[in-house]
Amino acid sequence: MTETVRRGSRRLTFFVLAAGAGFFAMLQSLITPVLPTIQHDLHTSQNTVTWVLTAYLLSASIFTPILGRVGDMVGKERMLVVSLASLALGCLLAAAAPSIGVLIVARVIQGIGGAVFPLSFGIIRDEFPAARVTSAVAAISAIVAAGGGLGVVLAGPIVTALDYRWLFWIPMVVVGLTALAAHLFVPESPVRTPGRIDWRATVLLSGWLVALLLPISKGSAWGWTSGRVLGLLALAVVLLAGWLVAEIRSTNPLIDMRMMRLPGVWTTNLVALLYGASMFSVYAFLPQFVQTPTVAGYGFGASITQAGLLMLPMLVAMFVAGILAGRLASRFSAKAQLATGAAFNVLATAMLTVAHDTRWEIGVAGGLVGLGIGLAFASMANLIVGNVPSWQTGVATGMNANIRTIGGAIGAAVVSGVITAHPQANGLPREAGFTMGFLVLTGLALAAALAALAVPSARRAAAGRRPSPATEPVGELVTVPAGR
Structure with a gap:
């Protein structure tokens, strides 16, 4: 009976963690199709409105290791609630934002929610049986990938039926309820790591x-x-x-550089950095490309909903690849899946560089991006889990997600600068700007694919991850009394 209750509790815990991580990922991409609408409504420039995305990623890059570290010290469940509550508060402020400056500040507050990644992975490590840790981490990673793709697709119908501000009102309610569920149902971890920030x-x-x-x-x-x-x-x-x-x-480092020097860790994190730069830029700028009025000489003048539908092949492919990744694990290693996913991304961005004149070309390229993301996200998480000691699973997987976010922030800023460098007289970007932007993404995707080939094989990784005395946990386990 006790074991049945524990299994039920784990299912509920996993559901709450998946909801929190999924909605944070969704908010990364939910507003990208409506950046032109926000730009017009708040009377700002395309270059400035891109900071609605960049500020979110930048904030997450900073707060993820900080709150992850605090969670190790004072309790992961407590910090999970704080992260989700901050995400909900940021949504409230964004929904009511009267200016672009206030909206950017709101997105910074939302970025605090990025800590859900290391906190969720740490809770899984502490609460789940060792045999289920890898699969649970991979499942969360797949949900994060799907959440990012779903945001692009859902934005159009929500804005068409309501208003772009409902892209924040709706998540505010759902994330607020998720924070309450985390407080009520996610057990406080008995594991503490003494230290300071x-x-x-x-x-x-x-x-x-x-x-x-x-x-x-x-x-x-x-x-x-x-x-x-x-x-x-x-x-x-x-x-x-x-x-x-x-x-x-x-x-008391925010990021343990000794762990980061492990071959299987630093190579996978390098892939995450480059892959994140390419992936988030596709999320941000492909919807803008298809929404560009035809008067610019390119684009399709698509509505937000139509832009979302053009991104649907990406979401479907991402979902299918995410499911297949786990089932293929026995036949194709995580490294092989990562390299394959990166190769799909190279094909997609190269195709966008030379062929973006018809809707079917956008759909095919989006599908290739989705296949790549679905395979890469799960494999990166499993590579990290397989290359670090068990007590570093949470911080290592969280840092991988954080490095991917840092890459996204850098990539979005770089591609935004390239696209908006030489606008037309009517203020719209030139087609050459988008073409050069897609070419930059192709270079990033190719670099990520080459880095994926440098990831050590499973046998070499196992031999290289034996911890030195300096990396052994000291005084990590502290029993916390049951109850609240």
Whole structure:
């Protein structure tokens, strides 16, 4: 009877974790098809409105390791509730935002919810049987991938029936209920990792990300050789170097650089960085391309709903590939699936570069992107799980998701700068801007595919992940009294 109750509790816990992670991923892409609508409604530029996406990804990149670390110290369930509540609060502010500045601030608050990834993976590690950890982590990763694709498809019908602000009202209600469910039903983990937050590393991490993304996104407006751009890029390099030194020397690092040096970890994270840059940019700019009025000489003048329907092949392919990934695991290794997924992404972005004149070409390219994401997300999670000690599953998988988000923020800023560099007289981007943007994505996708080939095989990874005494957990297990 007790075991039956525990299994039921695990199912409920998994459902809550999946809902939280899925809705965060959905909010990454839900607003991308309506960026032109937001730009018009809030009277801003295309370059500025892109920060509605970039700010969300940047905030998640910063807060994910911080709250993940706090969760290890004070309780993962508590921080899960905080993350979900922040996501709901950000949705409330975004729904009522009177200006683009307020909307960007709201998206920063929503980004705090990015901590649901490491917290969810850590809870799975602590609460689920060891034999089920890998499959549960892969399932959450697949749901995250599907959530991102679903957001692009659902945006149109919601905006058509209601208004773009309902893209925030609806998630606010659902995420708020999910936060309540997490408080009521997700058990508090008995595992604690004593330590403290290294605020110096936190400030340096925030600093180099902002110093990098701001000039990349504003380079076309400020001038790529201007003092502001060159000065900020130089500052980013200095702050990045300072952050790396601080993390290496810290006794309580936000990101354990010893773990990051494991061959199976750093190669998979490199794939995540490059893949994230390509994937999030496709989410952001492909819907904008198909919505471009035909007066620009390209595009389809599609409505938001029509743009979502053109993205439907991507969602279907993503769902199918996500299901097949688990079933193919016995025949095709995680590395093989990752490399295959990356190859699909190369084909998709290359196709968009040379063939984007008809709707079927967009649909086929989107389907290839979906196949790639479905295979890559699950395989990256399993590669990380298979390459780190069990007590580092949560932080390692969470960091992989975070690096993917950092890549997305960088990729979105870079491609936005490329697309908007030389607008037409009517303010619309030139077709050459999108073509060059798709070419940049092809380069990123190709680099991700090559990095996937460098991931160690399972046998080599198993031999290389034996922990040194320096990485053994000390004083990690602390029993927490039952109840609240």
